[in-house]
Amino acid sequence: MDLETFRKELDDWLDRHQAELAPDHGVLPTLDEQIAQVKKVRRLAYEPGWTRWGWPERVGGLGGSPLLRAYLGEALTLRDLVEPSPYCMIEVLAPTMIDFAPPELAAEMVPRLLRGDEMWCQGFSEPGTGSNLASLSCRATRTADGWRVNGQKVWTSHAQHAERGVLLTRTGTQESAHKGITALFVDMDSPGITIRPLRTMHDVDEFCEVFYDDVAVPFERTLGEVDKGWAVAMDLLPYERSTSFWHRGTYLHRRLESLLATVEPGALGASEVGEVAQLLRAFQARSRSTLRRLAAGDGLGAETSIDKVLIATAEQALFDLAANGLPAEILAGDDDASRRWRTEFLYSRAATIYGGSGEIQRNIIARRLLDLGPDR
Amino acid sequence: MDQSDIELFERSIRQATERSSGEALDAALAEVGWLDALSLDPHVAVSTLFSQQGSAHVTSSALDWLLTSVLGLEHDPALAVVLPSLGSWDAPAQVGTGISVRGLGTAALRRAERAVVVLKPGDDGSCGVLTVETTDLQLRSVEGMDPDFGLVEVAAASGALDHAPRETTDRWATAVMMAQLALSHELVGAARAMLRLAREHALERIQFGQPIAGFQAVRHRLAETLVAIETADSVLAAAWDDSSRDLAATSKALAGRGAKTAARHCQQVLAGIGFTAEHHFHRYYKRILILDQLFGSARALTENLGRELLATRRLPQLLAL
Numbered sequence: 299m300d301l302e303t304f305r306k307e308l309d310d311w312l313d314r315h316q317a318e319l320a321p322d323h324g325v326l327p328t329l330d331e332q333i334a335q336v337k338k339v340r341r342l343a344y345e346p347g348w349t350r351w352g353w354p355e356r357v358g359g360l361g362g363s364p365l366l367r368a369y370l371g372e373a374l375t376l377r378d379l380v381e382p383s384p385y386c387m388i389e390v391l392a393p394t395m396i397d398f399a400p401p402e403l404a405a406e407m408v409p410r411l412l413r414g415d416e417m418w419c420q421g422f423s424e425p426g427t428g429s430n431l432a433s434l435s436c437r438a439t440r441t442a443d444g445w446r447v448n449g450q451k452v453w454t455s456h457a458q459h460a461e462r463g464v465l466l467t468r469t470g471t472q473e474s475a476h477k478g479i480t481a482l483f484v485d486m487d488s489p490g491i492t493i494r495p496l497r498t499m500h501d502v503d504e505f506c507e508v509f510y511d512d513v514a515v516p517f518e519r520t521l522g523e524v525d526k527g528w529a530v531a532m533d534l535l536p537y538e539r540s541t542s543f544w545h546r547g548t549y550l551h552r553r554l555e556s557l558l559a560t561v562e563p564g565a566l567g568a569s570e571v572g573e574v575a576q577l578l579r580a581f582q583a584r585s586r587s588t589l590r591r592l593a594a595g596d597g598l599g600a601e602t603s604i605d606k607v608l609i610a611t612a613e614q615a616l617f618d619l620a621a622n623g624l625p626a627e628i629l630a631g632d633d634d635a636s637r638r639w640r641t642e643f644l645y646s647r648a649a650t651i652y653g654g655s656g657e658i659q660r661n662i663i664a665r666r667l668l669d670l671g672p673d674r
Numbered sequence: 675m676d677q678s679d680i681e682l683f684e685r686s687i688r689q690a691t692e693r694s695s696g697e698a699l700d701a702a703l704a705e706v707g708w709l710d711a712l713s714l715d716p717h718v719a720v721s722t723l724f725s726q727q728g729s730a731h732v733t734s735s736a737l738d739w740l741l742t743s744v745l746g747l748e749h750d751p752a753l754a755v756v757l758p759s760l761g762s763w764d765a766p767a768q769v770g771t772g773i774s775v776r777g778l779g780t781a782a783l784r785r786a787e788r789a790v791v792v793l794k795p796g797d798d799g800s801c802g803v804l805t806v807e808t809t810d811l812q813l814r815s816v817e818g819m820d821p822d823f824g825l826v827e828v829a830a831a832s833g834a835l836d837h838a839p840r841e842t843t844d845r846w847a848t849a850v851m852m853a854q855l856a857l858s859h860e861l862v863g864a865a866r867a868m869l870r871l872a873r874e875h876a877l878e879r880i881q882f883g884q885p886i887a888g889f890q891a892v893r894h895r896l897a898e899t900l901v902a903i904e905t906a907d908s909v910l911a912a913a914w915d916d917s918s919r920d921l922a923a924t925s926k927a928l929a930g931r932g933a934k935t936a937a938r939h940c941q942q943v944l945a946g947i948g949f950t951a952e953h954h955f956h957r958y959y960k961r962i963l964i965l966d967q968l969f970g971s972a973r974a975l976t977e978n979l980g981r982e983l984l985a986t987r988r989l990p991q992l993l994a995l
Contacts, residue, residue: 301995365995372992544995551992558987569973572980575989576924580905582993583912583921589995604904657890663900664893668873673888 299351299362301369308348308373318342319379326634326641329502332381333417333459339379340414343370349412357396358409363593364541371545375552382549383504384417384456389542390534391418391464398521398530399483407462407483419460419486421451421508422531429658431466431531432476436510438467445482445515447490450507453652457493457506460486465510466527479527483519490514500644536598538653539605544585547609550578550616553642557616561623574619577612584608600666603659610649610656617646675715683711687722695732696781696824700751703734709749712740716852717914724856728863728965731957733824735782740856744849745803747790753805754779754786756828763850763923763970765792765801772833773804775811778968781824783808784815789828791835792846801846804838806830820960851913851922853969858910858922858929861965864958865903865929865936871955872896872940875947886943895939902932912993920990923975930972933962 312319319339323331343349352367353359367389374380388411395404410416427434436449447467457463463484470478486493490513495503522530554574584605592598621628621643627636628643650656664670675683683706690702703709703723711719723736741755742748756766756777766777775791783789786808793802811834816825873896876887886892906929913921937959941948948955966972983989 369995372995376992548992551989555989558983558989563984566980566984568977568980568984570980571983572927572976572978575979575983576909576927576976579921579924579993580909580928584904584908586993586995587908587911604901607901608905657894660894660897661890663897667900668893668896670873670876670887670893670896671885673890673893 299360299366301363301365304351304362304366305369305373308370311346311348312373312377312379315342316377319377321379324634326638327381329384329456329459329504333384333456336380336384337414337417339374340412344413349414353392353408353412354396356401357392357404358412365589365593368541368544368589371541372548375545375548378552382546384459386542386545387418387420387456388412389540389545390538391420393537394464394481394521394530394534395483397533398481400518403483403518410461416461417456417459419454419457419463419506420534421454421457421463421465421484423453424450425452429655432479432528433472434466434479435468435472436465438469438480438482438515440469443514444517445520447482447484447510447513447515450509452496452505452507454493454506454508455504457486457508458495458503462486463508464521464530465515466531469527470525474525476528478525479531480524481521481527481530482515483521484513484515488513488515499647500641502641502645536592536602539602540585540589540592540598543581543605543609544589547578547581547585547612550609550613551582553620554578554616557620557623566619566623570619570622574612574615577608577615581605581608581612600662603654603662603667606654607656607659607663613646613649617643675711675718680715680718683718684722687726691723691726691730691732695730696734697785699732699734700736703736708736709739709743712743720852720856721859721910721914724859725863725866728860728865728961729867731822731864731867731954731961733781733822735780737780737853737856738782738786740852741849742790744852745790745792745843745845747805750788752785752787753790754783754788754808755790756783756792756811757853757968760967761971761974763854763975765794765846766828767791767793767802767804767830767835769793769796769802770832773830773835774832775828775830775835777828779813779826779828781826783813783826783828784824791830791838792843792849793840795846800842800844802840803843804835804840806835806838810834810838820957820964822957823961823964825964847919850969851919854922854926855910855913857965857968858906858913858925861926861929861933861962862903862907862910864962864965865899865906865933868933868936868940868955868958869896869899869903871948871953871958872899872943875944892943895943899936899939902935906932916993920979923970924979926970927972927975927979930962930966931976933966934972937962 321335340349350360351362352364355361392408424434438445438447463486465482465484467480469480490511492509494507496505628640686706694702738754758766767775789808791804795801812829814827877885879886909925913925947953
């Protein structure tokens, strides 16, 4: 399936099924509603194959370029059919399963994501482990009949809605740093898991604290090799920074469109509008070339830190612009549309913090792209 | 051109720009066959030459040759093109009671016998174009910020050119696009050169017992510089891929702004040595200030884009995957 045909046929299918696909919720969906909508869209799009293109056949896909997945997310986002955050999870976690899970486990589990049966989450960060991921301490201990996991994760997105999770655990000594980490695939309803959603400044309980108290995980649920979980974590980045970023960029494009359509004449200056449009354009251009490299089979690496800096910069600039153009809505509006602008504005403050902070990205750029040697 | 042709061409252009500037570079470009390359593969010809020209801090008549070619005129080394005024991309001449001109020229115009003058578009959107004797124009060789660039101020009082035969062209917008792409490459090339200078300095300069490249404050400035450069370069590549006027204008804005960002960070990293006349930094800095103003400054292009978006309340479509 080539991209042009896919684009044409998908657009046509979306037009014809608009009514069934449309969300039941209003402009400010709850998290539950957002996830129900993503699952519904996936379920409807699975049968005709739309969610299967771009994934390998051995996990229930129909093969083809990852550009097909990128376009699917774009088309759904431009039609306001899915929210980007719950939608993009699959782009990050399915490739991890494909690359690292035992083949029969991947073949069993990935179709559940493609069909919209399940949501998954990703347990990396810990209270003592933010930017320094290699210092994580949630421990997995070997027993006769499998792993026992003890410890705490934090900032686990959608843990409360997730059926399963990819978890990074400490299996070596604490000093072994990135050499003693093992990735596990965990059922989130396992006994011993306690999930506590965090209330954040943008009023959405998307992030959770997750406590693991003697949680049993079978050995067959090990992703990659024991003590080689760092490779799993690193493998994930190129996926997050290709299709997933493209979807988020599409969403930002859509929001700038809405802002232009909503704002009172004279509320915004031409220069500030032009600059945000240029930043979004720059992100799209960068992201498109990253996607094309991914599709061509080129390895993606440290250069995607530039993509991350660009999208974070564009996202914050866009919502700063929204705050300039819609001050009454963002500061004092209590209708749903205003609340939406407000929560998005506040969420955008985190864009330079999550997924590797702005400082970490610049460290990577300095070390790996500019070859400036070790920092002191 | 196939890959090996491109590599050979790039090598020749690099050698030419490393060894010569001005008229000598024009001669070298003629020998390399840059004009043939331009008709064969404009993307390769323009991107290779102008990024090298920016990086090596040299000048040539290539912008004039490029514009002549896009305007559909016969190549002629004695012919130069009158450019828009500082900051602007409007055609430099207008028709009032007679034709008047306010514009600029590159060093090529100082040597030229004839000049191409494009008139602002009429109601049908097409522009008038005249070829005039340079003696009919008032030319002032500019010393200014960057004497090496060889800028010329061009004027013609109303009526002075009315005798010249006038044709029409619908290619001014394309000429603007190509000039913006060329100048964006030159700006990106110059910004990369500034980054190269600052990076080398950061690795060699020892303070507090270690290279200053080890300090995060320095590293982050250089990282920021690379982000600014790659931002402009990404849009530039997309502008060629999609052959889009809008993207060319955006790339010019981002290249102009990005080069200034690069200069700010690199100068700070270079510190004292970068403030001396002996160090190369200041030459690049002064050059990018001029290049930013040709065929639309970052400021003017950004404001223009914003005005259009606010007027139409619509965004252009997402880039096609």
